[in-house]
Every structure is written in C-alpha cells, then in structure tokens.
Amino acid sequence: MTVIETLPGYDATAPLLTVDDLSVTFGSFEGQVAAVDAVSFSVHPGETLCIVGESGSGKSVTQMAVMGLLSSPPAQISGNALFRGIELIGASQSTLSAIRGTGMSMIFQDAISSLNPALKVGFQIAEVYCARTGADRASGRRHAIELMERVAIPSASQRVDDYPFQFSGGMCQRIMIAMALALNPKVLIADEPTTALDVTVQRQVMELLAALAKDAELALILITHDLGVAAEQADRVMVMYAGRAVETGPTGPVFANPCHPYTQALLASMPHMASVSDRLGIISGAPPILSQLPKGCAFLPRCQHAAPLCQNSRPQLGTSGPDRTSACLRLNELFKERPVNV
Amino acid sequence: MSYTLRRIINSLVLLLITISFVFFAGRLIGDPALNILGPGATPAALEKLRVVAGLNDPLWQQYLNYMAGIFTGNFGVSYRFGFSVLPALDLADLGQPVLSIVLERLPATFILAGSALAIAVPLGIFMGVTAAARPRSVADRIVTVLSLAGVSVVQFWLGLMLIVLFAVQLGWLPTGGYGDIRHAILPALTLAARPIGRIAQVTRSAMLDELAKPYIITARAKGVANHRIIYHHALKNAAIPIVTMIGDETSALLTGAILVEKIFAWPGVGLLIIDSLTRSDLPLIQASIAVVAALVIAVNLLVDFSYRYFKPEISLSRGR
Amino acid sequence: MTEVSNSLPTNNDEDSRQVRVGWRDYVRAVLHDYVTLFALAFIIALVVFTLGAEFLAPHEPTGLNLRDRLLPPGAVGRSGDFYLLGTDELGRDLFTRLIYGARVSVSVGVLGAALSAIVGVTAGLLAGYHGGFLEDVVMRLVDGMLSLPSLLVALFVLFILGGGFGNLILVFLVLHWMVFARMARGLALNAVSSAYVQAAVAQGCKPGRVILRHILPNVMAPILVLFTLEIAVLILSEASLSFLGFGVQPPDASWGLMIAGGREHIRSAWWLVAFPGLAIFFTALSLNLIANWARAVTDPVQRWRWLAPHRKSRAAA
Numbered sequence A: 001m002t003v004i005e006t007l008p009g010y011d012a013t014a015p016l017l018t019v020d021d022l023s024v025t026f027g028s029f030e031g032q033v034a035a036v037d038a039v040s041f042s043v044h045p046g047e048t049l050c051i052v053g054e055s056g057s058g059k060s061v062t063q064m065a066v067m068g069l070l071s072s073p074p075a076q077i078s079g080n081a082l083f084r085g086i087e088l089i090g091a092s093q094s095t096l097s098a099i100r101g102t103g104m105s106m107i108f109q110d111a112i113s114s115l116n117p118a119l120k121v122g123f124q125i126a127e128v129y130c131a132r133t134g135a136d137r138a139s140g141r142r143h144a145i146e147l148m149e150r151v152a153i154p155s156a157s158q159r160v161d162d163y164p165f166q167f168s169g170g171m172c173q174r175i176m177i178a179m180a181l182a183l184n185p186k187v188l189i190a191d192e193p194t195t196a197l198d199v200t201v202q203r204q205v206m207e208l209l210a211a212l213a214k215d216a217e218l219a220l221i222l223i224t225h226d227l228g229v230a231a232e233q234a235d236r237v238m239v240m241y242a243g244r245a246v247e248t249g250p251t252g253p254v255f256a257n258p259c260h261p262y263t264q265a266l267l268a269s270m271p272h273m274a275s276v277s278d279r280l281g282i283i284s285g286a287p288p289i290l291s292q293l294p295k296g297c298a299f300l301p302r303c304q305h306a307a308p309l310c311q312n313s314r315p316q317l318g319t320s321g322p323d324r325t326s327a328c329l330r331l332n333e334l335f336k337e338r339p340v341n342v
Numbered sequence B: 001m002s003y004t005l006r007r008i009i010n011s012l013v014l015l016l017i018t019i020s021f022v023f024f025a026g027r028l029i030g031d032p033a034l035n036i037l038g039p040g041a042t043p044a045a046l047e048k049l050r051v052v053a054g055l056n057d058p059l060w061q062q063y064l065n066y067m068a069g070i071f072t073g074n075f076g077v078s079y080r081f082g083f084s085v086l087p088a089l090d091l092a093d094l095g096q097p098v099l100s101i102v103l104e105r106l107p108a109t110f111i112l113a114g115s116a117l118a119i120a121v122p123l124g125i126f127m128g129v130t131a132a133a134r135p136r137s138v139a140d141r142i143v144t145v146l147s148l149a150g151v152s153v154v155q156f157w158l159g160l161m162l163i164v165l166f167a168v169q170l171g172w173l174p175t176g177g178y179g180d181i182r183h184a185i186l187p188a189l190t191l192a193a194r195p196i197g198r199i200a201q202v203t204r205s206a207m208l209d210e211l212a213k214p215y216i217i218t219a220r221a222k223g224v225a226n227h228r229i230i231y232h233h234a235l236k237n238a239a240i241p242i243v244t245m246i247g248d249e250t251s252a253l254l255t256g257a258i259l260v261e262k263i264f265a266w267p268g269v270g271l272l273i274i275d276s277l278t279r280s281d282l283p284l285i286q287a288s289i290a291v292v293a294a295l296v297i298a299v300n301l302l303v304d305f306s307y308r309y310f311k312p313e314i315s316l317s318r319g320r
Numbered sequence C: 001m002t003e004v005s006n007s008l009p010t011n012n013d014e015d016s017r018q019v020r021v022g023w024r025d026y027v028r029a030v031l032h033d034y035v036t037l038f039a040l041a042f043i044i045a046l047v048v049f050t051l052g053a054e055f056l057a058p059h060e061p062t063g064l065n066l067r068d069r070l071l072p073p074g075a076v077g078r079s080g081d082f083y084l085l086g087t088d089e090l091g092r093d094l095f096t097r098l099i100y101g102a103r104v105s106v107s108v109g110v111l112g113a114a115l116s117a118i119v120g121v122t123a124g125l126l127a128g129y130h131g132g133f134l135e136d137v138v139m140r141l142v143d144g145m146l147s148l149p150s151l152l153v154a155l156f157v158l159f160i161l162g163g164g165f166g167n168l169i170l171v172f173l174v175l176h177w178m179v180f181a182r183m184a185r186g187l188a189l190n191a192v193s194s195a196y197v198q199a200a201v202a203q204g205c206k207p208g209r210v211i212l213r214h215i216l217p218n219v220m221a222p223i224l225v226l227f228t229l230e231i232a233v234l235i236l237s238e239a240s241l242s243f244l245g246f247g248v249q250p251p252d253a254s255w256g257l258m259i260a261g262g263r264e265h266i267r268s269a270w271w272l273v274a275f276p277g278l279a280i281f282f283t284a285l286s287l288n289l290i291a292n293w294a295r296a297v298t299d300p301v302q303r304w305r306w307l308a309p310h311r312k313s314r315a316a317a
Helices: A059-066 A093-099 A121-133 A137-150 A169-180 A199-215 A227-233 A251-256 A261-268 A271-277 A331-335 B003-027 B032-037 B043-053 B059-071 B098-133 B138-152 B155-169 B181-211 B214-221 B226-237 B239-263 B269-278 B282-310 B312-319 C023-031 C034-051 C094-130 C132-146 C150-161 C165-192 C195-202 C207-243 C255-265 C271-298
Strands: A017-028 A031-043 A048-052 A075-083 A104-107 A187-191 A219-224 A236-241 A244-250 A318-321 A324-326
Touching: A017 A059, A031 A048, A031 A059, A031 A075, A031 A219, A031 A244, A048 A059, A048 A227, A059 A075, A059 A187, A059 A219, A104 A169, A104 B214, A121 A137, A121 A169, A137 A169, A169 A199, A169 B214, A199 A219, A199 A227, A219 A227, A227 A251, A236 A251, A236 A261, A244 A251, A244 A261, A244 A318, A318 A331, B003 B059, B003 B282, B003 C150, B032 B043, B098 B138, B098 B181, B098 B226, B098 B239, B098 B269, B098 B282, B138 B181, B138 C207, B138 C271, B155 B181, B155 B239, B155 C207, B155 C255, B155 C271, B181 B226, B181 B239, B214 B226, B226 B239, B239 B269, B239 B282, B239 C150, B269 B282, B269 C150, B282 C150, C023 C034, C023 C271, C034 C094, C034 C271, C094 C132, C094 C165, C094 C207, C094 C255, C094 C271, C132 C165, C150 C165, C150 C207, C165 C195, C165 C207, C195 C207, C207 C255, C207 C271, C255 C271
Parallel strands: A048 A219, A048 A236, A104 A187, A187 A219
Antiparallel strands: A017 A031, A017 A075, A236 A244, A244 A324, A318 A324
16 A cells, blocks of 8 residues: 655645645536636645635535546546645546545535445444554454544444444534544545534534544644634635635634625625624525626626626736735725725 | 245245146146046046046145145156156156156256356456446446347357357367266356346446445545445445346246256256156146246345345344 | 525525437437447348348248258359358248248237237336225236246246247236336336326326326336337247247247257258347347437436537546
C-alpha cells in the first residue's frame, strides 16, 4: 500500500489543501453545464472552513471533485487541488486511495444509506485501518470499539457487531465520523452532516464534530446551507452561488458586514439576524438553472442592487477587505464606503 | 408458525400436487396393463396382471395406494427394467423398484450439474462484475454480447458442435460416455454456456444498481481499494439477485441436463427420463419427475434461506 | 416565499426540467449501435424470407435430387445447381429447407409467446387491479407453476398428449403465461396507485375501461420487451422438444427437427447440424439484443449512456 509521504510532489511544509481554479462540467442533453466554475480555496490545520450555498450551487460537487469521487465521464474536471503538494485532480486510483483515509476523509449527508447495509459497522469502521496497517481482525475490532467510544456511541463493545439498520440516523452519522477518523486524516470534509438528522440530534453531532476536529488539529471543511451552523463553527466562510464562489473571508467580518448582495440577502433571511431591522428578508425569485445562466452576473435576476452594467460581464472575485474577496461588479460603489471592521 | 416451516410446508404441498398430477395424467395414455405387456398380450394375461397389480380397483383407491407407497419410499416397480419373463405374475419380484433406479442415476447428474456450476458461477460473476465496473466500455459490450450468446445458443446443438470439433476432428476428448474427468469436460462446458450468460447478465445489472448507491462513495472516500469495493462492498449487496439466478440455473441444470445427457450418452437422471418416456415406463417416469421436482424445490428453499446470510435485516428482524 | 427559516431554499425541481426523448433520438442511437443494428437487420431479413419463402427460396423445399446428396456448402451439383449451404441426404437444398423451417420455428415462437402474453397479461392486470381473492389465487398459481421444472413438465405433457404443432403451442401457453402474469401484475399495482389511473377512476371510468385504456398503454413497453425475449425462449424450447421427438412432427420441418435429422450424418456432413443451429442461435441472439437495447433506452436511469451524444472524456491534468 502506497504511503502518502512517498508520493511525487509530497512536501510536509506545503499548505494542507490548496484548491485553485477548479471547474467541473457535465455533459447533458442541454449541452455542457458548469456545476463548478473556477473555484479556489485553501485550508490550514485546525481551521474550519464553511462552504455555504443553496442546493445545486456546486458546493458538494467541488468537494467530491477534490476527493476524486466524481466519475469522468460524465464529469469533466479542470484546475488544481494540491494536498501537501500532491496533485489530486487527475491523480491515479492508487494515489487517491493512499490519500483517502490517511490524508483526507469525507462524511455525507445521508448517513444511513452511506453505510454498507450488508456489513457490520465495526468492520466498516476498521476496514481501511486493517488494510493499511496489516492489523488482524481482533485488533481491528478493538480499534473500532475505541473509535466508537470516541464518537460517544453507548455500549460500543456490544454494538460493534451490529448492522447499520440497527442504528438511528444520528448514531449512523457518528459511525460515519468514526469511520472517517479511523486513520487520523488531516482534512475532514463534512457534506451537510446534520441535515438529514432530527433537529434534536443535529446539535449533538455538530458539537461532537467540532470537538473532534479541535482535538486532532483537523482541517474541517463543512458544507452547509445552515448559516447558524456556519456562524458558530467556521473560522472562514466561502459563499457559493451557481457554481461560483461569490464571497470569501473570515466568518466574523463576513457575517457582520457582507460584501455581496447574495450574502446580504442570505443573512437577511435569517430570523435572528433580521430581528435587528425588524424585517424578515427574503430572496425573491428561483434558484438558478445552471444550463440557462444569463451572460452577466448569475445572481442578477434576484439581486436588489441590479444595475444595467450587471448584464454585461461575469463578476470576478476582487478584494473587499483584509483577507476578504467578493465577486460583485458594483463592489466599489455598494460596499467600499462602509467601514471594514476586522 | 415460523417462516421457515411455512415455506417447507408450501413446498411439500406443491410436490404432492405435482406427483398427483403426474399420476392422473399418466392414466390418460391408456390401460397400464396393455402398456406393460405390449399389444401382443392375450386377454387372459392382461386380466391376470390387472388383478395382481390392483388395476381393477377404483382409480381413487389406486391413487391412495400409490400415495401411501410414496410415503414409505415405494414408487412402484419399473415396467421395463428387470422384466425378463413375460407375462409376469408377481410384479414386485420381477420389476426393479423405480426409486432405486432413479437414485442410482443421481450421482452422475450431480457430477455434471456440479461441474457446470463450478465453471459458470465464478466465470459469470467475474464477467458481470467486469462489465458493471465500466458501463458501456468495450469490456461491457463484449460481456453483453457473450452473455446473450450463452443464453441464445441451443444447448444440444452446442454439444454436437463440440463433439464434432474436439472429439471427431481433433480427437482430444471422447464423444460421450461416463468415466474419468475427460468424459465430463465437453458435457460440463455445454451445460455451462447458458448459466454463464444468465449469471453474467444478472450480476451486471445488480452491480450497476449497487455501484450507484451512496455507500460506495463512502467506501471510496475512506480509501478502500477499488477491487475491494467491487468484490466486497458491492457484490455482497448484489448477492440476492445473483444467488436467486444461480438457484434458478441449478434447477435448470437438473432438468436441462436431459438433452446434454442424451447427446453425450451420460448416464444421469436426464437420460433415464428420456429412456423411460420413449419406452412408456410410467412408474419410472413418475418417480423421476417426483425426484427432480423435489430437488428443484429443495434448491429453491436453499436459495431462500441463503438470503438471510446476505441480507442481515431478514434474519435479525425475524429473530428479534 | 413565506417560510421563515435560517436555511436556504432548496432546488428540487430537477424532474420538471426533464428533456423529452423523441423517436429521432432512438433512431440515431440505433444507427450508432452496430450490434443492435445487425440484430435488427437479421430479424427483418428473417421475417422477409419467412413470409416470401415461395419467391425467395432458391430451390423447391421437397425437390429431391439423389445425385446431389450431402454436398458441402458452396458446392455446385451435377445438374449445375448452386447450393449455398450444401444439401442433405436426399439432395435437398439446405438453405431452402432452412427458410421453410423458419416458418415453423418462428411461428411456434411468435404464436406461443402471443397467446401466453394475452392470457398472462389479462390475468396479471386483473389480479393487480382488483387485488383480494383473485390476486391471491392468480399469484399462488403463478408462484407454484414457476417453481416447477418446466422442460420436464413440457416433456411429460407432450408425452401424454402427443407432439405436433398445436399441442406444442398449448404446452407453451400453459407453461409460460405466468411470466407475463407476474410482470403485468407488478405493473398494474404501480399503475393503480398512480395519479393518472386515480384520475380516470375519479371521473367514473369502469374497471374494464381503466385497464384497457389507461393502464395497458402505459405498461406496454416492458411487456413488449418480455414478449421479444419469450419468442427467443420458445424457439429454443421448441428446438429441444422437437429434437427429442416430442415437439413438431414430420413432415413439418422445424430447425430443431433438422438438427435431429442431421445428427446421423454429423461425421460426414457437419453442415446439416451446424446451419440450423446457427439459424436458431442468430435468431435468439438478435431478439435478445433488441430486447436488451429496448430495455436500456427506456430505462430513465441508464438511457443517457445510450442516447446522449457520445463525447470523448477529457481527463484534466
């Protein structure tokens, strides 16, 4: 089994994960559709990056592409994603297998169907641990029990031999987390990990995830459409719309002082934020259809600040403050005069 | 009543219905005494036989006697095997018990069906998995056409062609008969063609379904090697349709062997059935059909029980 | 939007944007699929030759010519006749006999499958639509009969009734209607719970009309696929039964009987066995390929692989 340290390009001093100019297009009946369009971001150890956006904004596809989980065709992927200097886009199956689990791991929204129904949970948790370390079944089982205890599954030593259908949704998500952490990865991508859970369990699972990430100095990439979660957990946020990043920056400043009409509208639609102005904001119009994007700004049809110049060209990300970027053609006139509080 | 018990009872009822049907239908072809003794028999001899064999009793009584015999393992005696002196007075002494004739032939049929399965199951699964791993690739197209070819070929014709090629032209293998492993190669290959195709098809479609499920992405994301994902994660979940198909094909092998056994003069139950049909040996026909039907039903039951292994919900939800 | 939440709107209207696939897409797809195209061409040729045997066959089917006995394929006889596939032990042209044999084999297959389909679909749709006792009886019968060894039962019944064209069809009907019944019942169960059937019932349609006018047209595609497959299955079964002497009886000559007849000469005249077998093989294979294709292009999940214009994948570095 290949070890990460021996892969070409490996550099212990390189940033943990750097994604640059990543695009994903799909062929469809209606022609080529860009699900992800020139997205860039990076994460550092111990940092939590939240990717926020509606369904279909490309946030999941971005991470699937980084993990090498999109099959091509139909997906066509371009750009770069470097894990410790190792190129992930277009990497061979053996390279990807070596990095997955030990370098990067991912958990998904629907934990119940993301677990193999025919295999015992203990086996699933310890599977790659056994395969990589050559551990026998007994020590794999012990490792699985330890991990299940770490994610606070009660009476782990008995439940290790149960099947996924014997667990609740919240417990399944804990098992997913245990599974993803089995080889102590450096990056954990969590794709809406609490969306499919009961509201009462959502918080528990999220707190567990945050605590584990903190303990292990994990870089956590959290995909969510829940702005409350983002505000609580994230060090940085990236807001995506129609396959593009429209605003990035540290969580506090971005939420306190959004520099993009879409982020503004999102925050305005949150009840406790809206209470400041006593008015609930809504985002009018429908989410964009990727195959029928307008020539200019994708958010134009729903934008409060739409102007004639917005029809002409796609806005590019530009600096909107310290360590912040925003993709709005009217960035300077709309957001520049406001005080930027860091 | 437990599920298992209910399944077994259903199967036994079905078996009894089949045996009864064969008994009554067998009477439609005419007087059994005439059948036994042949058209040259004198009326006196015929009458004597009817009395001895109980053929003058009402039909329902004969049926009850027959069924009672079956429960003690007595399916009657053959009209042809062991008949040396005609007209016979005491059938039981002269004709050989049909059940023992059938059971004697079973091992040959099992060997043939077993060899065919030993070829077809691994090959069919491998082909189906290979095709499903890369849909619409060249490998997929080849597997699709090959598996459809296996289903489309006439088995006995394939056997004849193999005989012409390997036995007559090349002289590598015997044309037929029963003996060492060389005798089994051609019939086993002939029998395997269809199950290879069917198993490959069902494996392909079941694997395509499974490989599209979320847990496959999970396994890839946690770094499980590709071949393990395919052969361990997906195949175990795809097992139920595959095992069902293997069961169906096993049943088909037990009966489909009829033609192949005939072509290769392989002394199994299939050849026995053909011989007993052409010689109108009614008790033997009845016993062979009963035995084969029982085997087929047993295979179905086995398949049913194997589901528990592959789908833990089934056994556990019933157990708790 | 009146919903108050801190979540973003979700976009779930993918289905409403489904692209409609027209017959042109199917034609284009089949023209690019050489294997299916071959299968289609073979079946069309088979139908043409079967219907027009009198005009298209190069020789008389019963034209004895003892001077030209057992000639190999491509041979020219003493009288100067050309024999594409050779001749049999009576000097009859094998190609001509194959064309006439197709009539018997194909009509057994088509008639048997059609009758099974009519009985099976009727029983299945009624069972699925009405449910209850009727469904119980039909499905019990279906399950029971499906678990019987069908070749064996067919042999036994033909042994009792005697062989021949009519009895063969009868046996196929008895042993194959269940396949259609099981599928039709499943489809009917789905249809009954669908909006279009419930709307028809709500408008006061009688059950017969609902089944014939509303359910049947919507479940036709999978049934036609099964029908195609069953023709192939029955042609193969007919060959086996006829070979054993329990199927079609001489002077009718099916492909299976021709193989049986050629078996005596297999050491000297392989073509007498090879070509009838190949005829069955290609017929069954073509039917299977067509059914396979039809199933793939009507499957909403898989069909993009067949219908979407094919592009070379570009692996980005």
